[in-house]
Amino acid sequence: MLRILEISWLALTLISGAVAGYQFFADGLMAALWMLVVTAFSIVMYLVRRRQRIESEK
Secondary structure, three states: OHHHHHHHHHHHHHHHHHHHHHHHHHHOHHHHHHHHHHHHHHHHHHHHHHHHHHHHHO
C-alpha cells in the first residue's frame, strides 16, 4: 500500500513540476507560484512515504 502512495506522490510531483515549468515560461513566475508550492509539497510527501516504506520493510 505504501508503495502505491509513494508512486502516486512521485507522479504528482512530475506532473505539477511540468505544469509549473510551462506556466513559468508562458506566463511568468507569479502564475507558476502555486504549482511550485504543490510541487514542493509533493516532493516532501514522496520522501516521507519513501522513508515509511523503507522503515516498514526492515
